[in-house]
Amino acid sequence: MRLRKMLMTMALGVLSAGTWAGNMATPLKFSPQGKFKIVQFTDLHLSDKESEKNGDNSDQARIQRAAKEKIALLRDIVAILDVEKPNLVIFTGDLVLTPKDFSQHWKDIIKPLSDRNIPWAAVMGNHDKECTRKTNREIITFLEKLPGSLTRRGPENIGGGGNYVLIIKSSNSDQTAFALFCMDSGGYADKKLCGGYAWFPDSSIAWFRQQVELLTKKNNGKAIPSMAFFHIPFPEFDTAAKTGKVIGTKKENVCCPKVNSGMFVAMLETKSVIGAFVGHDHSNDYLTSLYGICLGYGRKTGDFHYRDLPSGGARVIELNENSRSFSTWIRTAELKQEHFAKVPDAFQTKK
Numbered sequence: 001m002r003l004r005k006m007l008m009t010m011a012l013g014v015l016s017a018g019t020w021a022g023n024m025a026t027p028l029k030f031s032p033q034g035k036f037k038i039v040q041f042t043d044l045h046l047s048d049k050e051s052e053k054n055g056d057n058s059d060q061a062r063i064q065r066a067a068k069e070k071i072a073l074l075r076d077i078v079a080i081l082d083v084e085k086p087n088l089v090i091f092t093g094d095l096v097l098t099p100k101d102f103s104q105h106w107k108d109i110i111k112p113l114s115d116r117n118i119p120w121a122a123v124m125g126n127h128d129k130e131c132t133r134k135t136n137r138e139i140i141t142f143l144e145k146l147p148g149s150l151t152r153r154g155p156e157n158i159g160g161g162g163n164y165v166l167i168i169k170s171s172n173s174d175q176t177a178f179a180l181f182c183m184d185s186g187g188y189a190d191k192k193l194c195g196g197y198a199w200f201p202d203s204s205i206a207w208f209r210q211q212v213e214l215l216t217k218k219n220n221g222k223a224i225p226s227m228a229f230f231h232i233p234f235p236e237f238d239t240a241a242k243t244g245k246v247i248g249t250k251k252e253n254v255c256c257p258k259v260n261s262g263m264f265v266a267m268l269e270t271k272s273v274i275g276a277f278v279g280h281d282h283s284n285d286y287l288t289s290l291y292g293i294c295l296g297y298g299r300k301t302g303d304f305h306y307r308d309l310p311s312g313g314a315r316v317i318e319l320n321e322n323s324r325s326f327s328t329w330i331r332t333a334e335l336k337q338e339h340f341a342k343v344p345d346a347f348q349t350k351k
Contacts, residue, residue, distance in 0.1 A: 027167075027169055027174075028087065028088060028119065028150075028166060028167065028168045028169065029168065029169045029170070029171065030168060030169070030170060030171040030177055030178075030319070030321040031087075031171060032171055032172075033171075034171055034320060034321035034322065035318055035319065035320065035321070036087050036088075036168055036178065036318070036319040036321070037084060037085070037086045037087050037088075037316065037317070037318045037319075038086060038087070038088050038089070038090060038180075038316070038317040038318075038319070039080060039081070039084055039086040039088075039089050039090075039314050039315070039316055039317075039331075040089075040090050040091075040092055040229070040277055040298040040314055040315040040316075040317065041077065041089060041090075041091050041092075041298070041301045041314050042091065042092040042093065042094070042231075042278075042279030042280075042297075042298035042299070042300060042301060042314075042315075043092075043093070043094045043095075043125070043279045043280070043282055043298075043300045043301065043305070044073060044091075044094070044095045044096070044109070044301050044302050044304065045094055045095075045097055045302070045304035045305040046070060046073065046095065046096050046097065046098070046105055046109070046302070046304055047066055047096075047097050047098045047304060048063060048066055048098045048100050048101065049062040049063055049066050049098075050062050050065040050066040050069060050304065051304075051305055051306075066304070069302065069303045069304055070105075070108075072302065072303060072333075073301065073302035073303070073304070073312075074108060074109070074112070076301060076302060076312055076313070076333045077109070077112055077301070078112045079333070079335055080313065080314050080331050080333075080335070081112055081113070081116060081118065083331060083335050084314075084316055084331060086118060086316070087118075087119075088118070088119055088120065088121070088150075088166075088180075089113055089118055089119075089120040089121075090120070090121050090122070090123075090180070090182070090229050091120065091121070091122040091123070092122075092123055092125070092229050092230065092231055092277065092278060092279040092298055093122075093123055093124050093125025093126070093128060093185075093230070093231030093232075093279050093280070094125035094126065094128060094231065094279060094280070095109070095122065095125070095128060096109070096128070096132065097128065097132065098132065099132050099133045099134070102132055102134075103142065106142070106143065106146065107146065110146055110147065110148065110149070113148050114147040114148050117148070118148065119148050119149075119150050120148055120149060120150065120151075121149070121150040121151045121164075121166060121180075121182055121229075122140075122143055122149075122151045122162070122182075123162050123182050123183060123184060123185075123229060123230055123231060124136040124139060124140070124160060124161065124162050124184050124231065125185075125187075125231035125232070125279065125280065126186070126187040126197065126198070126231065126232060126280070129187060135161065136160045136161035136162060136184060137153055137160070137161030137162075138161075139161070140152070140153045140154075140161040140162045141153060141161075150166055151164075151182075152164035154184075154207075155207060157203060158184070158201075158203045158204050158207055159184065159186060159201050159203060159204065160184030160186055161184060162182060162183070162184045163182070163183050163184055163204060163207060164182050165179055165180065165181055165182070165211050165215075166179070166180040166182065167179055167180075168180070168319070170321065171321055176215065176218065176219065176224055177224075177321055177322070178224065178225055178226060178227075178319055178321075179211075179215055179224050179225075179226035179227075179272070180226065180227055180228075180229065181208060181211070181226060181227070181228040181229070181273070182228075182229050182230070183200070183204060183208070183228060183229070183230040184204070184230070184231075185198065185200060185230040185231045185232040185234075185278075186198025186199070186200070186201075186232065189257060189258065189259075194258045194259060195258070196257060196258040197232050197255060197256060197257045197258075198232065198257060199234070199257035199259055199260070199261040199263075200234070200261050200262075200263040201261065202261070204263070205261065205262055205263055205266050208263070208266055208267075208270075209266050209270060212224075212226070212270040212272045213270075215272070216270075216272070223270065223271045223272040224272060225272065225274050225323075225324045226272045226273050226274070227273065227274065227275045227276065227277065227317070227319075228267065228273055228275075228276040228277070229276075229277050229278075230276070230278055231278060231279050231280050232255070232256065232257070232278065232280050233254055233255070233256045233278045233280060233281070233295070233297075234256055234257065234260065234261075234263055234264055235254075235256045235257065235259075235260045235264075236260075236264040236290050236295060237254050237256060237278070237288070237295050238253075238254035238256055239290060240288040240289060240290035240295050241254065241286065241288050243290075244288050244289055244290065244347070245288065245289065245346070245347055246286045246287070246288050247286060247287040247288070247339055247341050247346060248284075248285045248286030248287055248296075248297070248330065248338075248339040249283070249284065249285050249286055249309060249339075250284050250286045251283035251284065251308045251309065252281045252282070252283035252284050252308065253281075254281060254284070255280055255281050264276075264290075264293070267293060268291055268292075268293065273293055274292075274293065274294060274324050274325075274326070274343070274344075275293065275294040275295075275296060275317070275326065275328075275343065276293060276294070276295055276296070277296045277297070277298060277315065277317070278296075278297055278298070279297065279298050279300070281297060282300040282305065282306055282307045282308070282309075283300075283306070283307060283308035283309055284297045285297050285298065285299040285300075285309065285315070285330055285339065286339075287328065287339070287341055287343070287346070288347075289343070289344070289347040292344065294343045294344070294347070296315065296328065297315070298314065298315040299312065299313040299314055299315055299330045299331075299332070300312055301313065301314055310332075311332040311333045311334055311336075312332070312333045313330055313331050313332040313333050314330070314331050315328060315329075315330055315331075316328060316329050316330070316331050324344070325342065325343060325344060325345070326342075326343055327340070327341070327342050327343070328340075328341055328343065329341070
């Protein structure tokens with residue numbers, strides 16, 4: 001226990017001193033240069049005990065490993081933020097996975113963002129509820145109150161918690177220029193039906209369509225370009241990887257629902273979404289594309305749990321104002337840039 005406290009003191013020292021501020025009211029906005037940068041952290045799997053590995057698997061050894069890995073995780077987050085200087089951070093699920101010290105773990109994670117006045121948002125994964133003994137809505141309710149949080153519970157009639165839209169305004173006006181759909185992709189499917197991972201229910205798909213329609217009406221009938229962030233990939237991630245170009249690393253089968261409930265079709269038909277980004281599969285960090293929609297994974301952040309990749313890190317996405325295009329890359333824990341791509345150019349066939 002003494003070693004654990006010492007390690008945690010070291011971790012907090014890495015983050016630099018700063019006072020907790022209230023939630024930020026500054027709206028998300030494109031820069032005067034027409035850019036907006038997002039850093040996606042995913043699958044932190046932060047816990048009080050590391051999973052069993054070769055060697056000593058006593059409780060004390062697993063607790064000590066977890067404390068060390070938390071220090072490394074926080075250092076990675078700090079280093080990536082200082083290199084990329086994003087306008088927004090989005091966490092895409094499987095984040096703090098323990099009921100013990102739950103609130104303190106979250107405060108430690110977002111302190112580097114608060115110190116740098118970086119707003120952030122989060123969606124839930126399949127393990128957040130499973131491992132914390134809290135519902136997704138309870139977790140989101142707590143996250144809503146943390147400094148810099150743009151996270152919201154969303155409508156009560158949609159499964160889970162954390163279905164909401166973030167608006168990015170134009171660089172030179174208060175007009176909506178881009179939308180970010182943050183969605184709860186659920187946990188596990190009913191075993192009496194087919195088992196496996198959950199799919200987006202009809203209520204979530206109807207909500208998504210309704211939000212796009214409202215944004216389109218406010219924009220004189222023209223669809224606002226948008227992106228979607230959630231945890232579990234839908235089956236089209238697998239289809240696209242098998243039939244199209246892949247940029248990045250694919251070392252794991254796509255762990256998607258066994259059935260297709262139609263969220264990708266909704267994205268295609270509403271003509272708004274230009275990219276959808278997920279986590280969940282720790283050994284995938286690739287981009288692919290299907291019918292003009294970029295489908296991408298984040299890079300698993302930190303060393304908690306498995307990762308068949310040489311380094312942790314984050315995905316970076318830089319949006320272009322007044323354009324259905326963006327640049328994206330992986331920033332590794334060693335701060336190397338990997339898998340840079342300009343979308344949609346990277347997936348267009350040369351004639």
